[in-house]
Amino acid sequence: xxxxxxxxxxxxxxxxxxxxxxxxxxxxxxxxxxxxxxxxxxxxxxxxxxxxxxxxxxxxxxxxxxxxxxxxxxxxxxxxxxxxxxxxxxxxxxxxxxxxxxxxxxxxxxxxxxxxxxxxxxxxxxxxxxxxxxxxxxxxxxxxxxxxxxxxx
Amino acid sequence: xxxxxxxxxxxxxxxxxxxxxxxxxxxxxxxxxxxxxxxxxxxxxxxxxxxxxxxxxxxxxxxxxxxxxxxxxxxxxxxxxxxxxxxxxxxxxxxxxxxxxxxxxxxxxxxxxxxxxxxxxxxxxxxxxxxxxxxxxxxxxxxxxxxxxxxxxxxxxxxxxxxxxxxxxxxxxxxxxxxxxxxxxxxxxxxxxxxxxxxxxxxxxxxxxxxxxxxxxxxxxxxxxxxxxxxxxxxxxxxxxxxxxxxxxxxxxxxxxxxxxxxxxxxxxxxxxxxxxxxxxxxxxxxxxxxxxxxxxxxxxxxxxxxxxxxxxxxxxxxxxxxxxxxxxxxxxxxxxxxxxxxxxxxxxxxxxxxxxxxxxxxxxxxxxxxxxxxxxxxxxxxxxxxxxxxxxxxxxxxxxxxxxxxxxxxxxxxxxxxxxxxxxxxxxxxxxxxxxxxxxxxxxxxxxxxxxxxxxxxxxxxxxxxxxxxxxxxxxxxxxxxxxxxxxxxxxxxxxxxxxxxxxxxxxxxxxxxxxxxxxxxxxxxxxxxxxxxxxxxxxxxxxxxxxxxxxxxxxxxxxxxxxxxxxxxxxxxxxxxxxxxxxxxxxxxxxxxxxxxx
Numbered sequence: 001x002x003x004x005x006x007x008x009x010x011x012x013x014x015x016x017x018x019x020x021x022x023x024x025x026x027x028x029x030x031x032x033x034x035x036x037x038x039x040x041x042x043x044x045x046x047x048x049x050x051x052x053x054x055x056x057x058x059x060x061x062x063x064x065x066x067x068x069x070x071x072x073x074x075x076x077x078x079x080x081x082x083x084x085x086x087x088x089x090x091x092x093x094x095x096x097x098x099x100x101x102x103x104x105x106x107x108x109x110x111x112x113x114x115x116x117x118x119x120x121x122x123x124x125x126x127x128x129x130x131x132x133x134x135x136x137x138x139x140x141x142x143x144x145x146x147x148x149x150x151x152x153x
Numbered sequence: 154x155x156x157x158x159x160x161x162x163x164x165x166x167x168x169x170x171x172x173x174x175x176x177x178x179x180x181x182x183x184x185x186x187x188x189x190x191x192x193x194x195x196x197x198x199x200x201x202x203x204x205x206x207x208x209x210x211x212x213x214x215x216x217x218x219x220x221x222x223x224x225x226x227x228x229x230x231x232x233x234x235x236x237x238x239x240x241x242x243x244x245x246x247x248x249x250x251x252x253x254x255x256x257x258x259x260x261x262x263x264x265x266x267x268x269x270x271x272x273x274x275x276x277x278x279x280x281x282x283x284x285x286x287x288x289x290x291x292x293x294x295x296x297x298x299x300x301x302x303x304x305x306x307x308x309x310x311x312x313x314x315x316x317x318x319x320x321x322x323x324x325x326x327x328x329x330x331x332x333x334x335x336x337x338x339x340x341x342x343x344x345x346x347x348x349x350x351x352x353x354x355x356x357x358x359x360x361x362x363x364x365x366x367x368x369x370x371x372x373x374x375x376x377x378x379x380x381x382x383x384x385x386x387x388x389x390x391x392x393x394x395x396x397x398x399x400x401x402x403x404x405x406x407x408x409x410x411x412x413x414x415x416x417x418x419x420x421x422x423x424x425x426x427x428x429x430x431x432x433x434x435x436x437x438x439x440x441x442x443x444x445x446x447x448x449x450x451x452x453x454x455x456x457x458x459x460x461x462x463x464x465x466x467x468x469x470x471x472x473x474x475x476x477x478x479x480x481x482x483x484x485x486x487x488x489x490x491x492x493x494x495x496x497x498x499x500x501x502x503x504x505x506x507x508x509x510x511x512x513x514x515x516x517x518x519x520x521x522x523x524x525x526x527x528x529x530x531x532x533x534x535x536x537x538x539x540x541x542x543x544x545x546x547x548x549x550x551x552x553x554x555x556x557x558x559x560x561x562x563x564x565x566x567x568x569x570x571x572x573x574x575x576x577x578x579x580x581x582x583x584x585x586x587x588x589x590x591x592x593x594x595x596x597x598x599x600x601x602x603x604x605x606x607x608x609x610x611x612x613x614x615x616x617x618x619x620x621x622x623x624x625x626x627x628x629x630x631x632x633x634x635x636x637x638x639x640x641x642x643x644x645x646x647x648x649x650x651x652x653x654x655x656x657x658x659x660x661x662x663x664x665x666x667x668x669x670x671x672x673x674x675x676x677x678x679x680x681x682x683x684x685x686x687x688x689x690x691x692x693x694x695x696x697x698x699x700x701x702x703x704x705x706x707x708x709x710x711x712x713x714x715x716x717x718x719x720x721x722x723x724x725x726x727x728x729x730x731x732x733x734x735x736x737x738x739x740x741x742x743x744x745x746x747x748x749x750x751x752x753x
Contacts (some may be wrong), residue, residue, distance in 0.1 A: 018628055019608070029620065039744035041737065044672060048716025048732065056738055073603060076628065077715035078692045087720070098476060112628075113610040134690040 009063035009129035011038040011122075013034025014053065017022025017047045017091035018076040027119060034119040035126040037068060046070070046107075051091045054105060058095075063135040064104045066125055068118075072110040081109070099140050103128050159227040173220040174229055177202050185231050186240070186260055187219065187335055189281035193395035194290060196220040196284045200247075202260075204239055206230040215239060237264070245269045254334040279338035280305060284328035284337050292392030294498035295322040295345060305336070309344045324349050325386050352384050353433050354461075358451045361461040366396050371459055378531070380407070420631040420658040423615060424651065425601065427637035430484025430491065430590040438588055440484060441567055444469035446553060446586040449501060456508050466513050466585075474515050474584035478568045479506055479548045481521040485591030493612055495591030496641040499525045502589045503535055506543045507588075518544045518581055520570055546581070548573045553586050592641040605632055614640045625653045631655050672714035672731040677706050680726035685717035687727060 015021040021042050028033065043049060046069030054065045067088065069081040088107045096102060106128075108121050155170050161181050168177040173196065179186055188200035196219040205216045207230040215235065223486070230236060241264050248261045249271035257279065261267075284307060285297050299308040326349025329337045340603040342348060351362035356370035368378050378398075379385075381707050385649045387393045387407060397405040432440035432448055439446045445453070445468050454668040458464040468474060479502050485495040499521070506517045526532045539545070551569040558580070565582035594613035595601075602609045607627040615638050618626040625633050633654035636647040661667075674695075688696050688705065695711035696718060698704075707718075708725075719727045728734065 010745060012744060026620075041740050043716065044729075044732065045715040046715065046718055050720035050734075050737075053737060053741060056747060057741050060742050062741075062745050074606070074608065076606060077713060077717065080692075080715050080717055083690065083707070083717050083721075101327075112608050112616055116611075117416070 005132055007134060009037055009126060009134075010061060011061040011064045011066055011125065011129065012036045012057035013040045013066040013068065014046070014049050014068050015040050015068040016070055016076075016081070017042050017044050019074070019112050020110040020118065021109070023068075023118045024112050025135075026112065027115040030115055032115055032119050034122040037126050038122055045075070045077050045080035046084035047075070047077065047082075049084055049087065051087055051094075051125040054091060055095075058100065058104070058135060059137055061135070061137070063132075064106070064125060064129045066122070067105070067107045068110050068121075069107065071111055074111065075151050099143070100135075103131050103132055104135065157223050157225040159225070160222055162231055168223045169222070169684075171444055172223050174205065174207065174216070174221045174227070178205070178218060178221050178229070178231060183231055185218070186263075188260075189283060189373045191220045191283055191286070191331065191395075193398040194283065194286045197286065198281065199714070200281050201243055204236060204243075206233045207600075208381060209620070210367050240264060241266060244435075247279060250336065251279055253277070254279070254336075256333050263686070269455075269571065272434070277332055277334050278307060278340065279336075280307070281330045281333065282449040283333065284340075287327045287331045287395070290393055291323075291327055291386045291397060292324065292390035293323060293325075296328060296340075297559075307340055307344075315424070322347055323389060325384070325676075326350070327386065331633060332350075333741055352381070357454050358448070360454055377404075380405075380409075384611050419698065420633065420661050421605065422651075422654045422658055423601070423607075423627075423636055424604070424635040425598065426597050427592040427641065428595055430593050432483055435483060435487075435489060437549065437552040438480060439555075439566065439586065440588055442556055443553065443565060443586070445474075445584060446588065449505060449587055450587050452505055452509075452587050453501075456512070457682065464512070466509060466515075468585055471514055472584065474509075474580075475513075476516040476583040477506075477509050477513075477585045477587060478518045478520060478581060478583040479555075479587045479589060480553075481519065481589045482549070482570070483588040483590045486522055490593060491593065491612065493641070494525065496525070497643045498589040498591055500528070500531055500534070500643065502587075503538050503543075505587060505589075507538055510541060510543060515584070516544065517582065518546055518547050520548060520550050520568065522547075522549060525565055528645075537716055546570060546572050546574075546579070551707060557582075557627045558612045563585050592637055595638065598638065605629060607632060610640075612640075614638065625657055627648060631661060669710065670714050670731060672716075673709045673712040674707050674714065674716065674719055674727055674729045675709075676705055676707055676727060677726045678702070680724050681705055682724050682726070684723065686695065686721055686723060690717045690721055692717075716727075 015024060021040065024040060046067055049067060057065050067084065070076065072081065075081045085107065090124050092105065093101055094106065106125055110117050110121065156167050158165060158167055159177060160166070161178055162183060165183060166177050166181045168180065168389055175190065177385050185205070186202045188202050189197050190203060198217040198220040201217055204215050204230070205218045207216045207221065209224065221541045233753070235382055244261045245255070245266050247363050248266060250258065251257050252273050254277060254732055255578050271491050282298065296307055298305055300306055322345045324347040329341050329349050335603050346390035352365065353359035353383045354363040365433070366378050368376065382388045396571050402535045423589035429448065429450060432438055436442065440448065454460040455462055455466055456464055466474060481498055481502055484490045485493065485498060496613050502519060506519055509515060511518050523537060526535045530625040544732045547629055548571045551571065554567050554569065557563045557565070557567065562580070562582040565584060566581060566586050568581045568586065570581065599609050600616065602615060610616050616628065617634055617639055618628055627634060639650070683703040683705065685698055685705065688698060692715070693711045695715055697706050697708070701707050714729065716732060719729045
């Protein structure tokens with residue numbers, strides 16, 4: 001078992017190109033520091049996020065997924081962030097059914113100017129994932145494998 | 154309308170039939186003294202100063218010209234010995250009644266009367282009745298003449314207000330402002346128990362008052378007066394209309410209203426500017442508590458040659474300052490208010506220091522955090538001010554107080570400051586304090602931002618598309634920024650940005666076509682099942698259903714590339730250029746393979 005202190009979570013982040021992605025960019029210009037655990041995938045809009053991206057990220061070894069969108073009412077495409085919120089709530093239930101902890105995915109509204117919020121959210125999320133420990137996707141799904149074996153046996 | 158011809162002072166004058174002799178005299182450009190006459194009010198003929206000699210069919214009579222109608226063939230003498238003698242007598246009597254009233258003194262002097270032969274009285278009111286007539290015209294009828302003969306005076310009927318505030322009086326101040334002698338000011342207070350409420354002039358930063366009908370500021374575009382509907386008596390009582398009668402070209406239109414004009418445009422330039430920091434928010438600087446604490450904009454008006462004091466530095470208690478303290482960074486670079494530097498205050502404070510010193514010879518103290526002079530010729534100007542002997546004290550001011558601890562501080566404002574270069578706390582007594590207020594975004598900037606779908610930075614200024622590469626554009630195509638709405642900046646920077654914004658907007662127009670982003674969505678018809686899930690998701694109505702094929706279609710021109718439809722498609726029939734599924738999956742696989750490098 002990995003020591004919680006040594007464990008560095010891998011986070012895949014999906015950021016909207018109009019707000020959170022710019023906030024991340026501006027944080028860099030402002031030389032603001034936050035844990036380097038996140039890897040950002042730029043999307044046009046948080047509403048563009050396909051739930052399979054999140055599952056793929058977790059299946060490929062990410063310990064958590066962070067989704068960044070515009071504050072309600074400020075979406076560049078008028079309602080994309082609401083679509084993301086709807087998807088997020090459903091996805092959480094689906095992942096929960098697979099035994100994946102709720103705290104592994106997180107949706108945040110971060111506007112382009114809120115670099116401090118971005119820093120806070122990332123730092124906070126890394127801490128949260130350290131508490132949860134590594135994702136261990138194969139281990140989580142071993143229950144289904146054994147059930148499948150029993151059924152076919 | 155028919156015209157009549159009359160002779161005034163041997164001059165043929167043509168006049169409308171319904172004019173009075175005084176109107177005809179004035180239209181002929183002849184000047185005669187009047188006291189109770191007002192072009193917007195009905196004539197009263199009580200002062201009788203406008204008396205003239207009217208000769209009709211050879212018979213001469215002395216008539217009051219303000220109420221005598223014109224007649225064909227009338228001969229009028231305005232300066233005949235008989236008329237002059239009567240006017241002199243009237244003025245002598247008036248001067249005896251009101252020896253301390255300036256209008257009467259001036260008129261009497263003009264007619265060579267130094268000292269009246271009658272017993273002197275101490276009366277200010279000359280009973281011209283202008284106040285009563287203006288109040289009647291406004292439709293309130295609060296005041297009227299009371300008593301007869303020597304007991305005649307202007308009062309409220311039955312002295313109603315002696316025990317209570319008079320409800321019908323709106324305290325509009327019409328009577329006070331029309332009174333030629335200044336007598337009404339006292340009468341008004343005594344008889345209505347009210348005080349006229351002046352309307353502070355917005356342009357003069359409230360240093361003077363304005364009328365309900367006013368030109369907003371010199372060089373206003375268009376440079377014509379406007380009526381303040383919330384203050385104009387006509388919109389309260391539905392009467393008055395004095396301005397309409399006085400206006401010769403008949404240009405007053407009470408029906409004009411603010412209107413909302415809807416325009417369809419191709420691009421928008423936002424140039425909504427800034428507002429200055431409200432120093433009431435930092436009460437330790439004494440603004441609003443001590444009358445001689447000013448904001449920089451108020452001092453700007455005081456120093457302006459066309460301002461309320463014609464450029465003289467006159468304090469609110471009408472003195473001239475011998476020492477002035479200018480406090481920098483009010484509402485800038487302050488954790489309690491705004492953390493950012495307002496950029497322009499250092500330079501305008503130096504300018505104010507220069508002009509105040511030049512005009513008054515006062516000792517000028519600048520209390521600064523840092524002097525910031527990054528601009529062409531700015532540092533040279535700062536050096537010049539230093540050479541002029543303006544004092545610079547580095548330190549943030551703790552408070553402005555009138556609490557004196559020794560005789561040098563009596564009656565002065567004391568600025569308490571830590572001089573960080575000397576390392577001591579100092580008390581500087583001054584006569585006048587100028588607060589160099591910083592720049593803030595407009596109060597409704599966030600609201601406007603939401604309307605136009607552009608974002609505001611944490612301070613509330615509009616965000617540009619990129620701080621270095623696209624400082625004029627916004628996140629919304631076709632909307633550009635100019636000036637202080639994007640961040641504090643001075644005039645040259647604002648003009649440079651405004652020119653850039655105008656050029657960008659023109660470039661869009663000139664091109665004649667619009668360039669679209671390439672990241673649009675498309676349909677793979679082989680996979681589309683025609684479930685129509687995507688259709689209500691599109692905010693631009695770019696997706697339609699082809700009944701014959703039973704598949705959806707995407708209009709590439711309408712699609713903005715948000716990708717909402719792509720992620721929702723259950724059969725994977727929708728794809729998006731630049732955001733293809735294999736691309737994103739590859740990206741996810743790639744970045745999950747890399748381990749985070751964290752130094753312990």
